[in-house]
Amino acid sequence: MSKVVKIKKGLDIPIKGAAPKELKDMPETLRFAVKPPDFKGLDLKLKSKQDTEVKAGDVLMFDKKNNDIVLVSPVSGKVVEVNRGEKRRILEVVVETTNPGEIIKHQTKGIDGLSREEIIKLIQSAGLWPYIIMRPYGIVARPDDKPRDIFISTFDSSPLGPDLDFALQDQKEDFFNGLKVLAKLTEGEVCLGLNKKNPGFFDEAKDVRKTYFNGPHPAGNVGIQIHNSKPLAKGDIAWTVQAQNVAMIGKLIANGEVTFDRTIAFAGSEVTQPGYYKVKVGADLNKLLDHTNKEEKLRYISGNVLTGTKVDKHGYLGFYDSMVTVIPEGDEYEFFGWAMPRFKHFSISRAYFSWLMPGKKYKMNANMHGEERAFVITGEYEKVLPMDVMPVQLxxxxxxxxxxxxxxxxxxxxxxxxxxxxxxxxxxxxxVQSILRKGMDLMIKETM
Known part of the structure; x- marks a missing residue:
């Protein structure tokens, strides 16, 4: 019997600029990038150096600890840039193509014809293994592990997040095939987290454990769903996969095809043509970002406003991102801003008059309105974190x-x-997120 979980703590940030459910034509782009910082837990080494000609599916980088975990080129073309940061750390490997619509083909015996080990090998060789994430610590899964369960969230509750039911409307069969594939990778259950108010076609899934969630963000986060349905004990390992990536894995194993396509939401108060666009992972965002307000200084984000990555106008879509958000930078100075009554600003407290207009949407920017100060217990974290942990102490x-x-x-x-x-x-x-990641990196170094 399915379970319904009511999430009481959390916050739906009332930000302007939601993407309407309209699938629009993506401006053609010929440059794509694989970005090593996206892949937590991997120690990557470059294989295809600058000026190398590559075919779609060719290995660009591989993990030093496990050479079978690879990052592949989503297109055929030439490696035109290898951009590095501090200590010569690779930040981007950029491939330029003349054929962005190419489909990569792999040999497969179908879902029923492959063993667990053969499925893992095929997912690895196709470059899709990094889509499988391990809990704890949110790093790329280790193929030798046998997860207790595999979890998939079928809705995105983040600010302006995409409607995954709409995004996957033409990939239902691939998604259901992906569930069958994942079931062969665990001796436990494949667990779906569904939106109680609008489960969409995901409700048709069979032979999976369904849990329905109702409440504000972060109800759609798979970690919150794990904690409130089948929490992890010390020593437990679970795997998680995003819904669109489940469909990609299903298409690979069932049909042998990989396209690296995904449907993203283009949203934010400064977007002039919001909507949904079908793009390849790692696509150059320059032409898409032309459809933004030219009169303000803008913050371009690959991902959502809470966890996304800041990119410049010639940046690339992140490997795990299902949306691009554009908001004002907000770097203008406010004279006595802390003392002025505000009607156009949102606050979680009653410091501003926004609490009198609970349904209003706000044009928010990236201004932090202050600097780091004494880290004290205020009780604010506990109001928005629906987990039985002590966040400040952690x-x-x-x-x-x-x-x-x-x-x-x-x-x-x-x-x-x-x-x-x-x-x-x-x-x-x-x-908070940076502090937490440093703590998790230390745990990985000392305990794994």
Missing amino acids: LKSAMYEDIDEMEKLGIFEVIEEDMALCEFVCTSKME
Whole structure:
């Protein structure tokens, strides 16, 4: 019998600029990038150097610890740039193509004709293995592990997040095939988290455990769903896969095809042509970002406003991102801003008059309205984190690198997206997600 979980803590940020459910034509782009910083837990080495000619599906990089985990080129073309940062760390491998619509073909015996080991090998060789994420710590899964369960969230509750039912409207069969594939990778259950108000076609899924969630963001986060349905104990390993990536895996195993296509939402108050666009992973966003307000200084984000990555106008879509958001930068100075009555600003408290207009949407920007200050317990984090953890104490234990205390406080249950709202509401202006990731990196180094 399906379970219904009511999420009471959280916050739906009332930001302007939701994407209408209209599928629009994506301006053609000929440049695509694979970005190593997207892949947590991998120690990547470059295989295809600059000026190398590559075919779609050719290996660009591989993991030093497990050479079978590879990142492949989504298109045929030439490696035109290898962009590096500090300590010569690779930030982007850019491929330029003349045929962006190419379909990559692989040999397959179908879902029923492949063993677990053969499925894993095919997913790895196709470059799709990094789509499978391990909990704890939110890193790329280790193929040798046998997960207790595999979890998939079928809705995105983040600010302006895409409607996955709409995004996958023409890939239902691929999604259901993907569920069958994932069922062969675990001895436990494939667990679907569904939106109680609008489960969409995902409700038709069979032979899976369904849990319905009702409540504000972060109800759509898979980590919140795990915690409130089948929480992880110390030593447990679970895998998670995004819904669109489930369809990609299903298409590979059933038909042998990989296109690296996904449907993204283009949203935000400064977008002039919001909607849904079909793009390839890693696509150059320059032409898409032409459809934005030219009169303001803008913040371009690959992902959502809480967890996305800042990119420039010639940036590339992240490997795991299902939306692009554009908001004002908000770097103008406000004279006595802290003391002025505000009717056009949102606040979670009653500091502004926005509480008198609960249904209003706001034009929000990237201004932090202050600098980092004393990190004290205010109770704000607990109001937006629907988990049985002590967030302030957990973050402080991460800051002073106490491994035993981090374990006791449940660091294996959370990743950055689960505590992103804590960063949004934080009076102390702490970089919550960065602190948490440093703590998780230390745990990985010392315990795995």
